[in-house]
Amino acid sequence: MAYLVNQYPAISTTFIRREIHALERLGHSVIRYGIRRPWVQVVDPEDKREEARTRYVLDLPIYALLGSVVATAVSHPIRFFAAIRLAMSFYWSAGSLFRHLVYLAEATVIKRWSDRDKIAHLHAHFGTNSTTVATLCRHLGGPKFSFTVHGPEEFDRPVQLGLGKKIASCEFVVGVSRFGCSQLYRWADFADWSKIHRVRCGLDESYFDVAWTPPPSSPRFLAIGRLNEQKGMPLLIQAAAKLARDAVSFELTIVGDGPLRSTLEKMIQEHQLQSCVVLAGWKTGSEIQTMIQQSRVLVMPSFAEGLPVACMESLALGRPVIATAVAGIPELVRSGVTGWLIPAGSVTALCRGMTQAMEVSDEEIIRRGKNGAARVRQCHDVRREAKKLSNRILGLPASDKRIPSVDKSHHDPRPKVFPDETTPPAFVSTKST
Incomplete structure (x- = not known):
């Protein structure tokens, strides 16, 4: 699988690094894709190692980006023009044609990298430009994708970001809290409510x-x-x-x-x-x-x-x-x-x-x-939350017993402060199959 993030690593996104490492400990091979390098120089040694492992789209020279667009248009013209229509629909909402044409160019690069790396699933963090690129990549014939929405930006301008279109195109979408999931329900068609799941950001050992x-x-x-x-x-x-x-x-x-x-x-x-x-x-x-x-x-x-x-x-x-x-x-x-x-x-x-x-x-x-x-x-144990995400990616039930339980050595014997939370009821999609 691959992770796609606008800027990775970043000082304020250590939770993404923890999630990737937890998935790797579960046996996933995770490739890191970034759109651009972090604006602020990373200072954490762990982040520096992550930066060295990440491939950045905008590190490519302009002629390579243009070449990727031309190659995709020639090899898959029908998909390419379908992706152009989708990019235009995002443009009509957000009002920046040039930006969304750049996102399309970036999507052609991610499509080529995904093919080369044999990526079966692409996961994006934040429902902004990285998920726009993942959505366009999927329409170009790229891998299935999912994305995590954190807020508040996605909930401040859901129409401009085409949040509903992205949910309709993805395999599933993650909210990091109950509040976040409630906002996703607001902007998704009822038929897509079954795609919405809660996977919290987590901490590690x-x-x-x-x-x-x-x-x-x-x-x-x-x-x-x-x-x-x-x-x-x-x-x-x-x-x-x-x-x-x-x-x-x-x-x-x-x-x-x-x-x-x-x-x-x-x-x-x-x-x-x-x-x-x-x-x-x-x-x-x-x-x-x-x-x-x-x-x-x-x-x-x-x-x-x-x-x-x-x-x-x-x-x-x-x-x-x-x-x-x-x-x-x-x-x-x-x-x-x-x-x-x-x-x-x-x-x-x-x-x-x-x-x-x-x-x-x-x-x-x-x-x-x-x-x-x-x-x-x-x-908020990242090991437990990563297992939830892993199960979704693999198409397993959230409580699948084949996934090992959390290490009992880390069990806290103190009584739980808040009542146990039950899994929200599954929503039955009304889409025809």
């Missing part, structure tokens, strides 16, 4: 096998995310400024980078927060793990999300989370159980949550952190 460390008593907060409007970091700076004006002592480290960095730096200077707020930039996976362990609580002020991996990582290491009640986050974070859920867009609510996290006892922080760790182990 690098988080589950780490020795537990007690949280610090000092009020150290950590935030992780891209510095853009969607993540709500300016509100976090405003909340920090309010706490500082109230003479509250705390530390806040923000890991990440992005277009709002200079804006946040100015805000920190204007509010004289240099002694308590640090913009740390991007960090490696091991560095982030250490920073989580050194913090008391993770703060996530996002306006829109899918189901953030940073939330899983913090809970897995026993650190509760203050997060906004958006998208799939309430599936992991519950007030009084694994953290604090707050309304999005409220500086006051952020301040209240941070204040409560400072005021509660260390024992309460530990209790919520351990509840979160149990929840993540129960629902």
Whole structure:
């Protein structure tokens, strides 16, 4: 099989690398295809190894891309013109003819690579351009494909992205949360609802096998995310400024980078927060793990999300989370159980949550952190989730007993925090066969 991702590896997509490695441990041979190299230079040693193993479409010179288009048009004219019609239908929704002709050219390259590598199944991550290319590749006669939708971008503009057309063309589509699946149901024809499955992003032994460390008593907060409007970091700076004006002592480290960095730096200077707020930039996976362990609580002020991996990582290491009640986050974070859920867009609510996290006892922080760790182990073990994906690719039932169970040495004896979740009922397709 092959994975197709727009930019791979990327600092914010370690969950894809974990999923690929878990599939390989199950016996799959996974080829990596990328559309382009990462915009931001990767710093994690694991990501550097993944980059060396990935073949990039846009590494090809322009004449090679054009040659691939011509060769495909000559060898498979009927399929080629059918793919042109599909590309035009995407263009009519999204309004960029040139971009979708480029996607078609990229699809001809993926088709040739798939033929050469004998790819039986292509899996794309994100329902954006990588899945557009996979859809066009399939219409050119390429391999069957599936894709994982994370959100929120796909749910912000589903019509422009042709999400329904992509679901109709694929073998199956994955949502990473119950919320994500519900949004896929919105934009898929009812006849295609049976294609929609939940496979969560997962963590591996690098988080589950780490020795537990007690949280610090000092009020150290950590935030992780891209510095853009969607993540709500300016509100976090405003909340920090309010706490500082109230003479509250705390530390806040923000890991990440992005277009709002200079804006946040100015805000920190204007509010004289240099002694308590640090913009740390991007960090490696091991560095982030250490920073989580050194913090008391993770703060996530996002306006829109899918189901953030940073939330899983913090809970897995026993650190509760203050997060906004958006998208799939309430599936992991519950007030009084694994953290604090707050309304999005409220500086006051952020301040209240941070204040409560400072005021509660260390024992309460530990209790919520351990509840979160149990929840993540129960629902976000990448080995278990990869088996679900593997079964879908192989056409097996989700609970097929031929797939070995999760290693019992990693079983957590603590009671489950949330009720067991049952598999959603199968939908019967009304399509004629």
